[in-house]
Amino acid sequence: MNAQTNIEFEKENFKDRKDELKEAKSNLKKGDELYVSGMTDYVEAVAHFIGESHYVPGINDIEGRGSAQFVEAIDYYKKANTFNPNNADLNFKLGFSLIWTPAGKFLALPYFEKAYQLNPNVSPEIQYYLGRGFQLDMQWEKASAAYKAYLPFLTQKAAESKVKIDDVNKKIGECATGLELSQKPDRVFIDNLTCVVNSRFPDYGPLISTDESEMIFTSRRDNSTGGLKTPSGEYFEDLYLSTCKDPSLPWGAPTNMGKPINTEDHDATAGLSPDGTTLYIYRFTRKDGGDIWECHQQGDTWTKPERMNKNINSDAHESTVSLSYDGKTLYFVSDRKGGMGGKDIYMSHLDDKGKWGPAENLGAPINTMYSEEGVFIHPDGKTMYFSSQGHKTMGGYDIFKSTLVDGKWTEPVNLGYPVNGPDDDVFFVISGSERHGYYASKKSEGCGEKDIYKITFLGPEKPFAMNAEDNLLASVAAPIKTRVVAPPMVITTAALTILKGVITDALTGKPLEATIELVDNQRNEVIASFKSNSATGKYLVSLPAGKNYGIAVKADNYLFHSENFDIPNTAAFQEVNKDVQLNNLTVGTKIVLRNIFFDFDKSTLRPESTNELERLLKLLTDVPTLKIEISGHTDNKGKADYNQHLSESRSKAVVDYLVSKGIAADRLQFKGYGLTQPMATNDTDDGRQLNRRTEFKVLSK
Numbered sequence: 032m033n034a035q036t037n038i039e040f041e042k043e044n045f046k047d048r049k050d051e052l053k054e055a056k057s058n059l060k061k062g063d064e065l066y067v068s069g070m071t072d073y074v075e076a077v078a079h080f081i082g083e084s085h086y087v088p089g090i091n092d093i094e095g096r097g098s099a100q101f102v103e104a105i106d107y108y109k110k111a112n113t114f115n116p117n118n119a120d121l122n123f124k125l126g127f128s129l130i131w132t133p134a135g136k137f138l139a140l141p142y143f144e145k146a147y148q149l150n151p152n153v154s155p156e157i158q159y160y161l162g163r164g165f166q167l168d169m170q171w172e173k174a175s176a177a178y179k180a181y182l183p184f185l186t187q188k189a190a191e192s193k194v195k196i197d198d199v200n201k202k203i204g205e206c207a208t209g210l211e212l213s214q215k216p217d218r219v220f221i222d223n224l225t226c227v228v229n230s231r232f233p234d235y236g237p238l239i240s241t242d243e244s245e246m247i248f249t250s251r252r253d254n255s256t257g258g259l260k261t262p263s264g265e266y267f268e269d270l271y272l273s274t275c276k277d278p279s280l281p282w283g284a285p286t287n288m289g290k291p292i293n294t295e296d297h298d299a300t301a302g303l304s305p306d307g308t309t310l311y312i313y314r315f316t317r318k319d320g321g322d323i324w325e326c327h328q329q330g331d332t333w334t335k336p337e338r339m340n341k342n343i344n345s346d347a348h349e350s351t352v353s354l355s356y357d358g359k360t361l362y363f364v365s366d367r368k369g370g371m372g373g374k375d376i377y378m379s380h381l382d383d384k385g386k387w388g389p390a391e392n393l394g395a396p397i398n399t400m401y402s403e404e405g406v407f408i409h410p411d412g413k414t415m416y417f418s419s420q421g422h423k424t425m426g427g428y429d430i431f432k433s434t435l436v437d438g439k440w441t442e443p444v445n446l447g448y449p450v451n452g453p454d455d456d457v458f459f460v461i462s463g464s465e466r467h468g469y470y471a472s473k474k475s476e477g478c479g480e481k482d483i484y485k486i487t488f489l490g491p492e493k494p495f496a497m498n499a500e501d502n503l504l505a506s507v508a509a510p511i512k513t514r515v516v517a518p519p520m521v522i523t524t525a526a527l528t529i530l531k532g533v534i535t536d537a538l539t540g541k542p543l544e545a546t547i548e549l550v551d552n553q554r555n556e557v558i559a560s561f562k563s564n565s566a567t568g569k570y571l572v573s574l575p576a577g578k579n580y581g582i583a584v585k586a587d588n589y590l591f592h593s594e595n596f597d598i599p600n601t602a603a604f605q606e607v608n609k610d611v612q613l614n615n616l617t618v619g620t621k622i623v624l625r626n627i628f629f630d631f632d633k634s635t636l637r638p639e640s641t642n643e644l645e646r647l648l649k650l651l652t653d654v655p656t657l658k659i660e661i662s663g664h665t666d667n668k669g670k671a672d673y674n675q676h677l678s679e680s681r682s683k684a685v686v687d688y689l690v691s692k693g694i695a696a697d698r699l700q701f702k703g704y705g706l707t708q709p710m711a712t713n714d715t716d717d718g719r720q721l722n723r724r725t726e727f728k729v730l731s732k
Contacts, residue, residue, distance in 0.1 A: 037149040038117040045115075055114035059121065062107035066124055069100035069131070099262050101128040105135065119150035123157065130163060134473070134480055136454070140164030155184060162202065166426055166453050171210040178203050202426070205453075209425040212448040218489040219450060226478040228273055228282045232266065233480040235471035236300040240307035241410050241463035241573055242529055242606065243278045247271070247288070247310065248471075248483055249299040254287055257295030269293045270300060270312065278467060291335040292326065302352035302363075305410040305463075306561060306571040311352045312336050321348040323363065330544075330566035342379055342387050350374070351458065356410040356573040357549070357559035361387060364404055371395070373402035376417060396442050397433060404428060405458040409465070410573035411527045418457040419443065427455035430470070450486060463573065464604045465525040526576035528598055529606045533568040534584060537612035542568030543586050545613065549574075550581035552595075552626060552639035576602045581626035581642055589613040590729070591646055595625040616654065620729045623710075627685065627725040634680035636688060644688055647727065651694050658730040660700040661685045666719035667706045679703025685725060700730065 038044050040059060045052045108125040115121070126142030129135035143164045146153045154160075158181035165174035178199050185192040185199065223229065236249035251266040259267045270292050271285040287293065292312065301323050302311035308328040314336075315321045322344040324336035338344060343352075347367040354361055359381045366374045367390075375398040377390040392398065399421025405428075407416040413435040418428040422443050429451040431443035445451060446459075450468070459470040468486040534545045544565035549558045549572060558580075563570035574580055574596055582594040592611050614620045626643035629635060636644070651657055663678030682701035690696050711718035 035148045036117065037119045038115055040111075040115060040118065048114075051114055055111045058107040058111040062104045062111065062124070062128075065100045065104035065107070066128060069104065069128070101131045102135075104128045105132070116145070117149060119146045119153040122146035122149065123153045123160075126160060126164070130160065137167055140168050156181070158184070159199065162199075166202065166206060166209070169209065169213060169453055171206045171213070175203050175206040178206070205424055205426045208423050208445070209448075209453060212425060212445065212451070215447070216449055217447045218491070220487040220489065221449060222485050222487070223474070223477060224282050224483050224485055227284050229478040229482040231479040234271075234478075234483050235481045236458050237460060237469040237471065237483050238300050238303035238310075239460050239462065239469055240303065240571065241305040242531060242571060243462045243467060244275055245307045246273045246275070246282060246469070246483075247300055247303060248273070248285070250285075252287075256287070256290065256293040256298075259295065267295075268297045268299045270298055270310075278462070288333070292333055301350065302354060304354045304358065305356050305573045308562070308564070309354060309358075310336075311339075311354075313350055321350060323349050323352055328564065330564060340387055342389050348374075351405050353406050353408040355408055356412050356575060358561075359559065360408075362393075362406045362408050362415070363390075364406055365390070366402075371398045372400040372421060374404055376403050376406045393440065397440050402428075405430075407460050409461065409525060409527075410463055410529075410575070411525050412575045414465075414525070415440065416446075416459055416461060417443075418455075418459065425451050426453035428457040430456050430459045463525060463527050463529050463606075525604045526600065526602060527604050528574040528576070528596060528602065529571065530574055530582065530594075530596070530609055531569070531571040531606070532608050532610040534563045534570060534586075534611045534613065535568050536589075537614045542566065543589075543613060544568075545570075545584050545586040545589075545611075547572055548581075548583040548585065550583065550626070550642045552579040552581045552628075552642065555638060555641045557642070574598055576600050579639060581639075583626075583642075583646055584611050584613065585646075586613055589615060590620060590622050591650065592622065593625045593643060593646070616657070616729060616732050618729050618731060621726050622728075624685075624725045624727065629681055629684070632677070634677065634684045636684050644685070647685075648689060648692050648694065651689065651698065654732060657732050658698045658700075660702060660728045660730055662701070662726045662728065663703045664708055664710075664722060664724050664726065665706050666722040667709070667713040668719065671705055675703055675705035677703070678705050681725065 040052065040056050042052065105125065105128045108121060108128060112121055112125055122142045123146040126139040126146060129139035129142065143157065143161050147157055147161060151157070158177045162174045162177035162181065165177060182196065182199055185196050230250060230252055232250055232252045234248060234250045238247045239245065248271055249268050250271050251268055253266055255266045255269045257267055261267070270288045272288050273282045273285040275282045292298065292310070297315050299313040301313040303309070310326050310333065312324045312326070313321060314324055323339045325339050326334045326336040343349065343361065343363060345365060345367040347365055349363060349365045352361055352363040361379045363377055363379070364374050365377055370392060371394070376393045378393060379387045379390050382388045397403065397415070397417070399419060401419065401421030403417055403419045403421070405418040409416065415433045416430060418430050420428055422429070422431055423445055425448065430446045432446060433440045433443045450456070456470065459468055461468040466488055468488070469483060470486070471481045471483050473481050534543045535541060536543055542565070543563065545563045547561045547563065547570055549560070550556065551558050561570060561572055572582070576598045577600040579597040580595070582596065584592040590613065592613055594609065614622070624643055624647065626640065628637040628639045630637060661682045663682035665674040665678050679702065682703055686699045686701040689699060709722045710724070711721040713719050713722060
């Protein structure tokens with residue numbers, strides 16, 4: 032850089048502009064007063080982080096400290112700078128004030144460059160902040176050079192600069208990562224959810240249901256519940272809800288979730304269960320630091336949020352949570368004592384009494400000596416997304432992905448550019464299909480300070496193949512080669528099935544609140560239990576691949592309904608819509624027992640049938656006057672008399688089981704109908720599978 036003339040705010044430099052100089056110096060003085068106040072908070076923050084001997088901080092950890100004062104200082108400094116843009120000290124202070132404000136950090140670089148041009152010795156830390164400005168601007172090589180130029184100054188003060196040396200070396204590494212990843216951008220679309228969803232106020236922290244039908248997010252809008260503002264002029268946080276009928280359609284206009292979700296204080300998103308019925312809220316008070324509260328959807332309303340127990344909340348700061356697909360493991364972020372760094376990711380298991388147990392630090396390779404944040408466990412039960420400062424990042428927090436293999440988490444992988452950038456990328460969630468991700472970012476084309484964006488992952492680019500004719504001619508001449516598109520690339524999606532629908536009364540069509548029981552048939556184990564919405568009858572269940580699932584839908588005074596899903600590990604993502612109509616205990620009602628299994632071509636009950644048989648046993652026990660017929664059915668493969676005998680033998684095997692468990696034989700009948708009562712076509716494999724079934728019919732009650 033070529034040095035320019037540094038002009039001080041002196042009379043001799045502005046002989047004909049006396050009044051303007053006076054006003055500029057007044058603005059400069061007011062800016063300096065605010066700058067000094069902001070610097071006091073900044074110095075205290077640095078001392079606090081350096082005091083943590085096990086933790087190496089970076090500039091991102093303390094960003095925002097003193098920002099209210101810096102924001103005010105910026106206005107005064109800009110007025111003074113308009114009068115005299117060639118003062119090195121003013122340019123440095125203006126750049127410094129900007130870089131410590133969330134909205135201004137990307138605007139700081141020109142002022143640092145100008146300050147350096149005017150006076151290379153304007154500040155001992157000018158090279159550091161030049162590096163920071165270049166890094167935020169993705170000028171990776173310039174940033175690295177500036178950071179390296181700053182290191183010799185630090186080594187001269189080794190007693191006080193160990194932490195700063197580590198920080199600068201880390202940032203040099205971030206620049207190398209940024210250069211590498213930005214040269215190989217991933218194929219994604221990143222789209223603003225439009226100003227229908229976003230506002231001129233900060234919008235962030237999106238949470239979505241697995242099927243992308245509901246989104247809850249945090250916003251600081253002027254219709255907040257309490258209407259209160261922070262000292263810097265921002266409205267307090269509230270939670271807002273937006274809905275979407277289909278992922279291909281736009282999200283609807285959001286509504287404030289109101290009380291009891293929102294209070295007059297700060298209320299922010301922390302986590303959402305995969306089915307969208309359990310919401311976790313972050314609330315901050317000076318007494319508690321930051322805690323997680325939990326509430327549940329009941330019909331059209333939400334229960335009053337309750338603070339989670341002491342195993343989840345502590346005297347420290349808890350921020351985000353994510354619930355496993357079966358509702359039995361909670362992952363959460365905390366900076367409690369005994370961790371590996373700043374904030375760590377922990378997990379807690381649900382005990383037999385329905386309480387969350389002791390917190391367990393996930394340890395390496397997930398947690399680092401820096402901070403982790405924004406944990407999200409995918410409903411497939413084995414994929415974790417989270418943000419980290421400590422892994423191989425481009426700057427600040429980057430979003431990473433890790434997979435659970437044989438009970439251990441794999442080394443986290445950076446999601447790459449442009450999903451990640453040089454600043455903090457955090458609070459990322461992803462759909463069940465893993466085709467769409469959502470997060471908040473501040474971009475120049477946005478609607479406000481921060482907006483929510485939708486990321487569409489496109490998968491690998493289609494390869495091109497050389498025309499075959501050109502290949503044959505290649506040894507003879509050098510023809511112009513044409514490129515033809517190779518077969519389409521398969522876009523990898525999650526190994527997950529989403530089962531959803533509406534549960535109603537078969538006679539009236541009225542929505543029902545029912546219990547949906549999820550069973551691992553191989554292990555004869557109830558994995559999880561869910562409820563449909565009492566107002567709408569809607570339900571959503573996540574089924575990770577690799578299991579044979581039994582699904583039982585139960586409600587008081589109704590016959591249960593069963594489904595079977597055998598999902599191999601190789602299964603691709605799918606959404607299955609299954610509306611369920613439950614029948615009252617009415618004479619003549621028939622129910623298919625889809626989780627009764629027999630050995631091939633035999634009437635021997637397989638162990639996977641146990642849970643279904645136990646459900647039938649419980650029904651007969653709960654209604655002691657109930658009499659039923661068990662019937663067996665086959666497809667049309669094979670001879671009719673053989674099928675008749677096989678179906679009768681199988682129905683008898685079910686009756687024998689129930690009798691062996693204490694059900695009176697005179698309450699049970701068995702019949703075999705062979706191939707005579709198909710419920711679907713016998714011309715397809717799927718149809719024949721439906722026809723091979725066991726049913727029961729209510730004879731009397």
